[in-house]
Amino acid sequence: MSSPKDPCIGVCKFTDDICIGCGRTKREIKAWKKLDKDEKRVVLAESALRLLAFEATGRRKKK
Incomplete structure (x- = not known):
């Protein structure tokens, strides 16, 4: 399997240390x-959950 693609969509605005564009923390970005494939998949799964939470609270900006 290939390495997961960087989820950055170029929004790069942060709320509580989490990017509202991709859902990753500053540390994860x-x-x-340097992360391996499995670590990237974990970050993608966690960031997807954060984005869902942002959408539920109306804090996420669309692409």
Whole structure:
């Protein structure tokens, strides 16, 4: 399997240390290139949950 693609959509605005564009924390964004495939998949799963929470509260900006 290939490495997961970087989920950045170029919004890069943060609420409580979480990007409202991709759902990753600043730490996860900084570490992205150094993570292995499995770690990236975990980050993607966690960020997807954060984005769902943002959408539920109306804090997420659309692409």
